[in-house]
Amino acid sequence: MRKHAVISGTVAALTLLLLVQSHAQQRGQGGGQAAAPQGGGRGQQGVVVGQFGGQPVVQPLQRGADYRDTLNPNDPAMSGPVPRMPDGHPDLTGPWMGGGSDQDMESDGGLKKGELDALLLPWAKAAKAERSKAIYGEPYIYCLPMSVPRVNPYPWKFVMAYTSKGLQQIFLLHETGDAGAHRVVYMDGRKHPVDPLPTWWGHSTGRWEGDTLVIDTMGYNDKFWFDAVGTPHTEKLHTIERWTRLSYGTLINDFTLDDPATFTKPVQMRFVARIVRPGIDLMEYICAENNQIGIAGGYLDKTDASHIGIGGGPAQPDGKK
Amino acid sequence: MRTSLGVLLAGLGVLFLTAPVAAHHGFDTEYDKDKDITGTGVVSKVEWTNPHMHVYIDVTDASGKVTTYNLELTSPNAIQRQGWNKNDLLAGEKVTFKAHAGKVVESRGALDSLVKVSAPKQEIFKGQRPEGPGSN
Numbered sequence: 476m477r478k479h480a481v482i483s484g485t486v487a488a489l490t491l492l493l494l495v496q497s498h499a500q501q502r503g504q505g506g507g508q509a510a511a512p513q514g515g516g517r518g519q520q521g522v523v524v525g526q527f528g529g530q531p532v533v534q535p536l537q538r539g540a541d542y543r544d545t546l547n548p549n550d551p552a553m554s555g556p557v558p559r560m561p562d563g564h565p566d567l568t569g570p571w572m573g574g575g576s577d578q579d580m581e582s583d584g585g586l587k588k589g590e591l592d593a594l595l596l597p598w599a600k601a602a603k604a605e606r607s608k609a610i611y612g613e614p615y616i617y618c619l620p621m622s623v624p625r626v627n628p629y630p631w632k633f634v635m636a637y638t639s640k641g642l643q644q645i646f647l648l649h650e651t652g653d654a655g656a657h658r659v660v661y662m663d664g665r666k667h668p669v670d671p672l673p674t675w676w677g678h679s680t681g682r683w684e685g686d687t688l689v690i691d692t693m694g695y696n697d698k699f700w701f702d703a704v705g706t707p708h709t710e711k712l713h714t715i716e717r718w719t720r721l722s723y724g725t726l727i728n729d730f731t732l733d734d735p736a737t738f739t740k741p742v743q744m745r746f747v748a749r750i751v752r753p754g755i756d757l758m759e760y761i762c763a764e765n766n767q768i769g770i771a772g773g774y775l776d777k778t779d780a781s782h783i784g785i786g787g788g789p790a791q792p793d794g795k796k
Numbered sequence: 797m798r799t800s801l802g803v804l805l806a807g808l809g810v811l812f813l814t815a816p817v818a819a820h821h822g823f824d825t826e827y828d829k830d831k832d833i834t835g836t837g838v839v840s841k842v843e844w845t846n847p848h849m850h851v852y853i854d855v856t857d858a859s860g861k862v863t864t865y866n867l868e869l870t871s872p873n874a875i876q877r878q879g880w881n882k883n884d885l886l887a888g889e890k891v892t893f894k895a896h897a898g899k900v901v902e903s904r905g906a907l908d909s910l911v912k913v914s915a916p917k918q919e920i921f922k923g924q925r926p927e928g929p930g931s932n
Contacts, residue, residue, distance in 0.1 A: 543877075760871065764846045765847075765848075766846075771901050771904035772825045772827075772900055
């Protein structure tokens with residue numbers, strides 16, 4: 476009994492300490508500069524794991540399911556050295572979790588509440604308000620790609636594809652097929668096509684600036700949502716991702732969002748990814764297999780997606796389909 | 797000492813589980829987190845499918861009427877990573893469940909807890925609700 480009291484007291488004290496730390500971090504980062512990214516996402520408690528670009532880099536503590544399969548931010552392995560490829564470039568492979576938008580790009584990207592919304596042009600503000608009332612309009616829930624810079628609570632990785640000519644392409648693979656089977660970043664010096672047909676992932680070229688991988692993408696379609704709250708964009712979208720592996724466990728995505736048809740000016744955000752724990756790798760995930768979204772909420776009038784033919788076919792030896 | 801540390805970590809874990817998590821995959825539009833459904837019945841089907849796993853449970857009421865509850869979990873990959881596998885719950889097993897009811901279709905739910913009647917203290921697929929409030 477007494478032991479429990481001591482433990483409870485310790486837990487309370489530790490919690491208080493973390494909360495105080497977190498508030499201090501937020502004050503320190505936000506001070507004076509309107510667009511200063513906080514880097515931890517969603518304003519929750521976090522652990523400062525280093526400094527980069529004049530800002531503390533914050534790894535959030537547990538945040539629902541998102542970080543369940545990552546190293547704990549306080550694990551000593553997190554601060555280990557950056558592994559390198561034979562040509563000296565940082566090994567960005569991962570797999571990683573986090574590092575992009577998901578629930579709400581504004582807070583996920585370390586911005587203050589209202590900061591991103593304040594930059595929306597009137598049509599975009601109206602579009603976002605409309606989407607917030609039509610959550611079933613989100614393409615992602617129908618297994619369509621999330622696109623850039625979105626991530627979900629599953630692992631993803633860079634695949635650095637070397638040929639006899641060196642690093643020619645980098646692929647981004649997300650566990651979910653709904654993220655789009657793969658994204659290609661051309662590292663061979665080619666330019667963007669002129670006036671390309673807009674696509675879900677656009678056209679990405681990459682280059683190194685020191686140890687930072689810079690990915691420049693244009694040619695996006697306007698169909699995907701940046702987050703679950705429907706932050707909009709147009710085909711004028713142009714993104715620049717600056718990926719820097721700070722340590723073994725932390726990967727920074729300093730992200731420039733540039734869409735002059737949606738926002739009044741380019742926006743700078745910071746997302747932070749975390750290395751998965753040992754033994755975790757991407758698994759098969761065929762999203763459209765048995766997607767029952769919309770039925771429990773009454774949006775789709777179907778009794779059961781497993782009765783509409785998907786996965787049907789001849790009876791199995793045990794008589795089951 | 798080891799026990800104390802375990803309890804301490806568990807305590808910290810509980811604290812952080814209370815952090816609000818916004819809707820993912822439309823949890824809030826699909827399910828009512830304040831409307832619980834409970835029941836005891838027989839597992840008729842376990843779907844280890846994407847995007848999310850489903851467990852179907854037949855519950856028979858006093859009049860003999862059978863209702864099939866379709867309970868959603870998170871992705872089968874996430875569930876496997878927490879150490880569960882296809883043998884942990886099989887069709888034909890008798891279980892007791894608690895879930896958040898579907899907003900419109902009440903026989904569909906987001907699984908909250910599930911135990912076998914034969915082992916009521918051992919929660920199956922613990923913490924594997926669909927992404928959404930308290931999904932950890």
